[in-house]
Amino acid sequence: MYESFFGLSGKPFQLNPDPDFFYGSRGHKRAMAYLEYGLHQGEGFIVITGDVGAGKTTLVRNLLRRIPAETIIAAQIVSTQVDADDLLRLVAASFGLEHAGTQKAALLVQLEQHFRALHAEGRRALLVVDEAQNLSPRAVEELRMLSNFQVGTRSLVQSFLVGQPEFREIMQRPEMRQLKQRIIASYHLGPLDRAETQAYVEHRLRHVGWQENPAFIEAAFDSIFAHSGGVPRRINTLCDRTLLAAYLGELHRVTAEQVEEAAAELGEETGLQDVPPGVAAIAPGPASAYTVQFAPQDADRIAQLEDRVALLEASTSMTYGMLKKVLAALRARNARRVADEEPSE
Structure with a gap:
């Protein structure tokens, strides 16, 4: 409405995350560096947390559009209150795989076959889980199990977990011990000064x-x-x-x-x-x-x-x-x- 009055070409302050508007504050640059470090490592989990509206989704979208499709196939899911089996279906759907009515064991086989096929093509899979604080312990365990898929010493899938500050508290629970051991970097995205x-x-x-x-x-x-x-x-x-x-x-x-x-x-x-x-x-x-x-x-x-x-x-x-x-x-x-x-x- 006010754009033409001020001679602007678009809305400068839309609420929907848009990587075109990405601003690299010190915190956002550091968080981006952790994500890029994780990509370079090609294994384990990277955890990024921040308050609601801190720019986590924009950060991730900025990363995803910079990823070379010829080497990395990235998929993103937004976690809600789903059980472990439904989470696997979300993962399968995000990679374009058939999942309706598929049982857990068949889903795992299907996902592993897909990741192995990518590896044979010289590519690897990246899974980004947004709103990770909503994951149940069983769902987190399923993500950890996906990280067990390997060819030799190379992981077939890597995960970035993005969530609100309470996810850091969740990670301190005893049942999260095995996942914590696979986190290679973690960063909390604070507000701007x-x-x-x-x-x-x-x-x-x-x-x-x-x-x-x-x-x-x-x-x-x-x-x-x-x-x-x-x-x-x-x-x-x-x-x-x-x-x-x-x-x-x-x-x-x-x-x-x-x-x-x-x-x-x-x-x-x-x-x-x-x-x-x-x-x-x-x-x-x-x-x-x-x-x-x-x-x-x-x-x-x-x-x-x-x-x-x-x-x-x-x-x-x-x-x-x-x-x-x-x-x-x-x-x-x-x-x-x-x-x-x-x-x-």
Whole structure:
């Protein structure tokens, strides 16, 4: 909506991960170096963790598009609450193999045959597992078993595990001991600092042809960093709303006050702006008249579902509020134009 007003060729702050917008902060460059090191080693597991919105998916997609297809066949899956057998089906599907109705033993044979065929062609398989914190211990064990596929001393498949910070805690459990022994590198992707936050914003703007319209004053970047905590996804959300407000106000300069107003609006609409990254805000409701006992794993799954519902509700509320403001601004602008065009008596 505001792109043409500011002379931009596209949306600079879209939320969907796009490797074309990859910004190499110190942390992201280091994480990329670990991934490339893992590729060079050609075995074991590489673990990358980071808060929600830290840029893990963009990082992985940036790596995947740089991988030479003639030497490495890469597949990516997003882990959800699936059991071990379903995980193997996801892996088979990601490599383009038939999996419907196939039993576990047959799946393992099929996967091994596929990996051996790749090896015979001079290629190897890379599996990227996103949202790895959702993996059950049994599912993790299946991934470890896949790493046993070898020809001589060479592994046929390598895995990158990408997840939220709690995955690091999961890895400390006794049942994860065998997998830990096969991790050759691990890195936690933290937030951007103040200077990187400004560089990140300017990098995304320049990618769509920004010519300093609108111009950001220095204090605006201070405010962006203060409200986003340096988390890329939160930066995108805040900057997108700030540019929308500037467009509606026909402004060509972004100030700290405008950023503050945008942050306040987002906070009112979602209730998420002042919550630490990766934590969903859920408003307390009335106590239930019934008490239900759940197993620990069921409670965890219910909590995750509640978080997702809260985020969906917040997103819907934010979109509705934004559309109301846009409609009101457009009506006001149209009214001014009609008034200007009316002939004077």
